[in-house]
Amino acid sequence: MRCPFCSFAESKVIDSRAAEEGSSIRRRRECLQCMRRFTTYEVVEETPLMVIKKDGRREMFDRSKLLNGLLRACEKRPIPITVVENLVDKVEKEIRNLMEREVASHYIGDVVIRHLKDIDQVAYVRFASVYRQFTDLNNFMQELEALMKAQKKVQ
Numbered sequence: 001m002r003c004p005f006c007s008f009a010e011s012k013v014i015d016s017r018a019a020e021e022g023s024s025i026r027r028r029r030e031c032l033q034c035m036r037r038f039t040t041y042e043v044v045e046e047t048p049l050m051v052i053k054k055d056g057r058r059e060m061f062d063r064s065k066l067l068n069g070l071l072r073a074c075e076k077r078p079i080p081i082t083v084v085e086n087l088v089d090k091v092e093k094e095i096r097n098l099m100e101r102e103v104a105s106h107y108i109g110d111v112v113i114r115h116l117k118d119i120d121q122v123a124y125v126r127f128a129s130v131y132r133q134f135t136d137l138n139n140f141m142q143e144l145e146a147l148m149k150a151q152k153k154v155q
Contacts (some may be wrong), residue, residue, distance in 0.1 A: 001029060001040055008033035049095065050102040058102065063092055070112070073127035077120050087115055121147060 001011050011029040014037065019026040024043040031038070049061040067088050074084055091111050095103050109131040116124045125143060134140050 003031035003034060003036065004038050005036045006031060006034040011038075046096070047101060051108065052102055052104045054105060061092075061095075061103070063088055066091065066108070066112070069130070070116070070123075070127070073116070073130075074120065074123045077123050079120055079123065083119060087112070087119065090115060117147075117150075121151075 002009055003011060008031050010032045012032060013027050014030050015028040017026050018024075019041060024041050027040045027042065029038055029040060030036070050058045051061050052058055067084065070084050070087060071081075091108065094111050095108055113124065113128055113131065116127055125140075125147065128134075128143055129140060132139070132143070134143070
């Protein structure tokens, strides 16, 4: 690691500790030439994840797009933001654990829907209506009926 002050190539680590909830390591270093101290962060390099859209286009996975879609579905619902953020974390972890470089957008949507159904049924229907592109009232009613059947089986 080059010193940011004198550009000397060698330094020693004085202190290391976990940062950002364990997702990175903060290292306090001292330059062996000028003796000045500086901080570095070490993080795991994630491979880029591409999303294959319905029309065949490919784009980089963007967790903020997923978060924004979920926030819209959960709008005016009694769902804490931490629950939505945890859901985004779960979904991202699940799709990255596939160890694939490309994931179909419909797979991501299926993962979201599976988890969202357990969190809030209204948010689930809102998300499903956009994700499954309901074209008329019949599509909407079919989804509601399936949800009600599933709920009766649980009771």
